Amino acid sequence: MDSPVILECRGVWKLYGAQADSYLSRNPAPQRGDLSRNGLIGAVRDASVQIHKGEIFVIMGLSGSGKSTLVRCLSRLIEPTAGEIFFEGKNLLSMPERDLIRIRRTKMGMVFQQFALLPHLTVLENAAFPLDVQGVPRAERLERARKVVELVGLKGREDYYPRELSGGQQQRVGIARSLAVEPDLWFLDEPFSALDPLIRREMQDEFMRLQNMLHKTIVFITHDFDEAIRLADRIAVMKDGAIEQIATPEELVLRPATDYVAEFTRHVSRSKVIRAASVMTPLGDDSFAGDVPHDARIEEIADRVEAAGLPHRVMRDGKPIGQIGRAAVIDVLVGRR
Amino acid sequence: MMRARGATFWFGLFALTWALSAFSFQLSKAWDARWLLKYPKAWELPLEGAIKDALNWLVEDAHFGLFTFRDLTRAISALVEVPYQILRDLLIEGFSTGIGDSAVQILPSLSWIAVIACAAAIGHYARDWKLAALVGGCFLYLAVFGQWESAMITLASVLVAVPIGAVGGLFLGIAAWRAPWFERLLRPFLDLMQTVPVFAYLVPILILFGFGPVAALVATVIYAMPPMVRITVVALKGVPEEVLEAGRMAGCTRRQLMWKVLVPSATPSLMVGVNQVIMLTLNMVIIASMIGAGGLGFDVLGALRRLDIGGGIEAGLAIVVMAIALDRASQAFAERSQRARLTGNVLQRHPWTTTVFVVIVATLFLGQVFPGVQTYPRDLTVTTGPFWGEAMKWINVNFFDTFEAIKVVILNWLLLPVKKFFGGIPWAWGIAAMALIAWKVGGWRLGLLAALLTAFIAATGLWPKAMVTVYLCGVSVLIATVVGIPLGIWAAERPGAGRVILGLMDTLQTLPSFVYLIPVVMLFRVGDFSAMVAVVLYALAPAVRYAAHGIRSVPEQLIEAGVMAGCTRAQLLWRIKLPMAAPQLLLGLNQTIMLALSMLVITALVGTRDLGQEVYIALAKAQPGPGIVAGLSVAFIAIIADRIFNALAEGQKRRLGL
Ligand SMILES: Nc1ncnc2c1ncn2[C@@H]1O[C@H](COP(=O)(O)OP(=O)(O)OP(=O)(O)O)[C@@H](O)[C@H]1O
Ligand SMILES: [Mg+2]
Numbered sequence: 001m002d003s004p005v006i007l008e009c010r011g012v013w014k015l016y017g018a019q020a021d022s023y024l025s026r027n028p029a030p031q032r033g034d035l036s037r038n039g040l041i042g043a044v045r046d047a048s049v050q051i052h053k054g055e056i057f058v059i060m061g062l063s064g065s066g067k068s069t070l071v072r073c074l075s076r077l078i079e080p081t082a083g084e085i086f087f088e089g090k091n092l093l094s095m096p097e098r099d100l101i102r103i104r105r106t107k108m109g110m111v112f113q114q115f116a117l118l119p120h121l122t123v124l125e126n127a128a129f130p131l132d133v134q135g136v137p138r139a140e141r142l143e144r145a146r147k148v149v150e151l152v153g154l155k156g157r158e159d160y161y162p163r164e165l166s167g168g169q170q171q172r173v174g175i176a177r178s179l180a181v182e183p184d185l186w187f188l189d190e191p192f193s194a195l196d197p198l199i200r201r202e203m204q205d206e207f208m209r210l211q212n213m214l215h216k217t218i219v220f221i222t223h224d225f226d227e228a229i230r231l232a233d234r235i236a237v238m239k240d241g242a243i244e245q246i247a248t249p250e251e252l253v254l255r256p257a258t259d260y261v262a263e264f265t266r267h268v269s270r271s272k273v274i275r276a277a278s279v280m281t282p283l284g285d286d287s288f289a290g291d292v293p294h295d296a297r298i299e300e301i302a303d304r305v306e307a308a309g310l311p312h313r314v315m316r317d318g319k320p321i322g323q324i325g326r327a328a329v330i331d332v333l334v335g336r337r
Numbered sequence: 338m339m340r341a342r343g344a345t346f347w348f349g350l351f352a353l354t355w356a357l358s359a360f361s362f363q364l365s366k367a368w369d370a371r372w373l374l375k376y377p378k379a380w381e382l383p384l385e386g387a388i389k390d391a392l393n394w395l396v397e398d399a400h401f402g403l404f405t406f407r408d409l410t411r412a413i414s415a416l417v418e419v420p421y422q423i424l425r426d427l428l429i430e431g432f433s434t435g436i437g438d439s440a441v442q443i444l445p446s447l448s449w450i451a452v453i454a455c456a457a458a459i460g461h462y463a464r465d466w467k468l469a470a471l472v473g474g475c476f477l478y479l480a481v482f483g484q485w486e487s488a489m490i491t492l493a494s495v496l497v498a499v500p501i502g503a504v505g506g507l508f509l510g511i512a513a514w515r516a517p518w519f520e521r522l523l524r525p526f527l528d529l530m531q532t533v534p535v536f537a538y539l540v541p542i543l544i545l546f547g548f549g550p551v552a553a554l555v556a557t558v559i560y561a562m563p564p565m566v567r568i569t570v571v572a573l574k575g576v577p578e579e580v581l582e583a584g585r586m587a588g589c590t591r592r593q594l595m596w597k598v599l600v601p602s603a604t605p606s607l608m609v610g611v612n613q614v615i616m617l618t619l620n621m622v623i624i625a626s627m628i629g630a631g632g633l634g635f636d637v638l639g640a641l642r643r644l645d646i647g648g649g650i651e652a653g654l655a656i657v658v659m660a661i662a663l664d665r666a667s668q669a670f671a672e673r674s675q676r677a678r679l680t681g682n683v684l685q686r687h688p689w690t691t692t693v694f695v696v697i698v699a700t701l702f703l704g705q706v707f708p709g710v711q712t713y714p715r716d717l718t719v720t721t722g723p724f725w726g727e728a729m730k731w732i733n734v735n736f737f738d739t740f741e742a743i744k745v746v747i748l749n750w751l752l753l754p755v756k757k758f759f760g761g762i763p764w765a766w767g768i769a770a771m772a773l774i775a776w777k778v779g780g781w782r783l784g785l786l787a788a789l790l791t792a793f794i795a796a797t798g799l800w801p802k803a804m805v806t807v808y809l810c811g812v813s814v815l816i817a818t819v820v821g822i823p824l825g826i827w828a829a830e831r832p833g834a835g836r837v838i839l840g841l842m843d844t845l846q847t848l849p850s851f852v853y854l855i856p857v858v859m860l861f862r863v864g865d866f867s868a869m870v871a872v873v874l875y876a877l878a879p880a881v882r883y884a885a886h887g888i889r890s891v892p893e894q895l896i897e898a899g900v901m902a903g904c905t906r907a908q909l910l911w912r913i914k915l916p917m918a919a920p921q922l923l924l925g926l927n928q929t930i931m932l933a934l935s936m937l938v939i940t941a942l943v944g945t946r947d948l949g950q951e952v953y954i955a956l957a958k959a960q961p962g963p964g965i966v967a968g969l970s971v972a973f974i975a976i977i978a979d980r981i982f983n984a985l986a987e988g989q990k991r992r993l994g995l
Binding site (some may be wrong): 077114 | 577579580582583584585586587588589590593597598601602604
């Protein structure tokens with residue numbers, strides 16, 4: 001990753017329970033067992049993350065693994081028990097409330113699992129709410145809200161109240177609201193998991209469409225691995241409050257750091273994750289049936305490679321870097337490697 | 338095994354208490370121990386004097402640096418007096434300049450037509466035409482039946498007290514939500530305010546503020562505010578955490594978070610609180626006629642004292658009508674969700690404001706020419722007083738013997754034996770028994786609390802009166818439960834009957850407690866029996882409601898499982914629904930007891946000899962000490978009962994795994 005780091009946290013802890021603060025200052029690196037013996041819950045344990053500008057960073061893990069807590073620490077909605085957080089190089093934790101409010105007003109947006117819309121405001125007013133808080137004049141903020149509402153595909157429903165909308169539509173309003181201030185950093189806490197599978201799929205496509213237009217830096221939480229690999233540039237896998245591994249989807253599948261990650265990724269259909277460059281063999285002398293890009297997923301090229309009698313060349317930056325043949329593709333498809 | 342031991346405990350306790358109660362006299366003779374029967378005077382706490390001194394000190398000497406306590410009460414008086422006087426001018430007297438004989442009216446009060454138009458407009462704004470007709474009709478009734486002026490006095494008090502109570506409650510609630518320590522500090526006060534009988538704090542307020550509408554308004558606000566505080570805290574806590582976070586992520590400052598996110602999101606619940614404040618205010622404004630509130634309550638009180646049957650019923654009905662109008666309108670406000678989408682010009686967007694404005698101005702000018710437009714013509718009023726008087730006479734002539742027979746039977750077979758039982762319990766054993774019961778139900782902490790509170794009651798020297806309160810309350814609650822639970826079950830099982838029954842209960846609950854006294858006194862005259870009937874009527878609603886709710890909320894699957902197991906309807910009820918509903922029934926019982934106690938104090942007006950009477954006498958003689966001590970005793974009885982029944986319900990819930 002070469003783009004600059006926008007958000008970074010180092011050694012962040014969040015403990016729940018009586019005297020969590022003093023406990024951690026006495027025992028800087030407690031184990032899980034130590035915590036539970038003292039009646040504490042380690043919601044986040046020693047998490048360190050770097051988020052680069054323009055990437056989609058997915059945090060995933062089972063329910064209760066501390067995803068929401070970590071993200072709320074990153075946005076300082078809750079105070080971490082220990083650790084440091086930097087946003088654009090500035091220390092977020094020591095920042096006075098005034099500056100924090102300014103950052104939230106202009107640079108951060110968040111979408112919530114249960115939508116968190118304000119029941120007394122219409123769709124348009126909900127989308128305009130962050131602008132209202134900043135004191136933007138009414139006509140101007142409604143104008144800008146109208147734009148984001150249209151962007152998320154709710155044109156014509158501006159005057160509805162949240163209770164008059166379906167779940168998918170409500171989440172579109174949530175997305176519109178978080179986009180109204182054109183944030184640089186966009187947090188999404190399981191935005192689609194309260195929705196039916198079909199709508200979820202539709203909303204994921206919608207989300208990708210938006211991202212292709214807007215190019216935001218995104219921190220996305222999910223407990224659904226399929227969703228994660230569809231969206232992620234990088235994935236952090238959490239377990240019991242600790243981060244097990246941070247890697248691209250492909251690396252997670254090919255080189256899991258722990259048994260837990262391996263178990264987690266076992267049932268993933270690997271052809272959706274693994275890219276040509278990972279399974280290519282050194283370039284041979286024979287002739288080739290065609291070229292494939294190095295970052296093409298096996299799923300995308302499988303038909304082509306299988307149908308051809310000869311191997312394909314794998315190309316990066318216009319130069320061949322290896323070759324891929326039928327056997328390699330079939331290995332991936334049947335899960336032999 | 339556990340069960341058997343529990344049964345032995347309860348049976349043993351009861352048997353021992355009964356024996357001690359029945360033979361306490363002989364026992365005290367045999368041991369030559371008079372203290373057994375009567376709490377020794379020498380051991381009484383010197384509370385009454387202390388309270389009196391404290392109040393005196395407050396009034397005479399208390400000083401907060403810059404100002405004295407007196408200045409404070411004067412400031413409060415002014416603060417309340419000004420809006421009250423403006424409302425009175427607006428509704429009744431008209432605005433004038435100058436004082437006494439030289440007063441010149443510059444603007445007449447709102448005409449009765451204008452007030453009715455306002456009421457109807459509010460009804461329509463809150464819901465629809467039907468409500469407009471209901472609310473407008475209620476006010477029209479007040480005009481036609483000659484209750485206008487009293488009703489407007491009452492309304493003026495309500496209109497002053499409700500905003501103060503609601504806004505004050507809201508702010509206290511917000512503070513409690515913000516600072517947990519403040520909530521902890523507030524909670525015991527709220528508990529006390531809701532259990533101390535209202536008469537008890539009328540006396541100190543009388544002393545601090547003097548007889549008159551201001552004292553009445555202060556008492557009213559104190560009485561009506563606590564539920565608003567509680568509801569505000571619950572409503573704010575009920576706003577989903579994510580909504581709060583959404584507000585913070587949008588960059589709200591603390592103030593914006595409160596007023597743009599939390600309070601608007603919680604508005605539906607808050608409006609329920611406002612409805613409660615309105616109904617409690619009306620209730621208290623009526624009661625506070627004793628310390629000078631005037632209005633409809635004063636009419637009822639006067640009629641009760643004169644035994645003027647017709648006048649009492651007339652004023653009572655006017656209160657009922659007003660209660661219904663206020664309740665329905667404010668409830669509609671609470672439920673109002675759909676805001677009309679506004680289009681068009683000012684006139685089209687605010688048709689009602691315009692109409693009401695036009696009506697006000699038109700009647701203002703017409704009223705100068707035709708007095709009937711300004712004030713409802715006296716010769717067109719219908720008085721129902723004589724009719725009610727006749728009706729009562731007729732009932733008494735024809736059914737006197739029947740009523741008397743019922744009264745005698747219940748007195749002899751229920752009231753008197755129970756009275757004797759409670760009256761005979763020696764105070765020392767009473768404390769021990771209370772402690773044992775509380776300990777058995779809720780552990781040693783509860784036992785200790787019960788022992789201390791009971792001991793306080795004994796130490797005030799009010800033990801015998803407290804036992805009368807307990808006995809009257811016990812019998813009333815028993816009857817209310819025996820009648821109420823079957824009604825509730827019926828309401829839950831048959832939706833048709835349910836609507837009627839629950840609707841009736843809703844209306845019963847909106848009536849100010851004073852109203853219940855009227856028919857009871859008319860039919861049964863004064864005494865324990867009348868008091869009991871009034872208390873039963875007043876306290877019936879929660880027994881019915883909780884029973885219905887409990888039965889209805891039994892999980893469908895359990896009932897289906899029962900049906901599949903071949904239960905008959907009766908078996909379903911006894912084996913599945915009732916046991917599952919037990920916690921709710923207990924909570925309903927608890928509420929019934931609370932309402933019964935609060936009503937019991939008011940029935941002192943119809944001549945009971947319990948703690949309520951003690952409070953009432955203190956009020957009549959303006960003695961703060963005895964009034965507060967007796968009031969606290971009632972509150973402590975309520976608190977003990979409340980804690981015990983809550984613990985029972987909790988235990989039951991745990992056992993059912995709910
Ligand atoms: N306010 C709190 N008090 C005590 N414990 C908490 C609190 N908030 C979270 N926890 C605990 O911290 C742990 C992590 O919770 P968190 O909400 O971050 O999980 P999550 O990964 O977001 O789960 P989900 O997928 O269900 O949203 C859980 O064990 C939870 O019980
Ligand atoms: Mg979560």
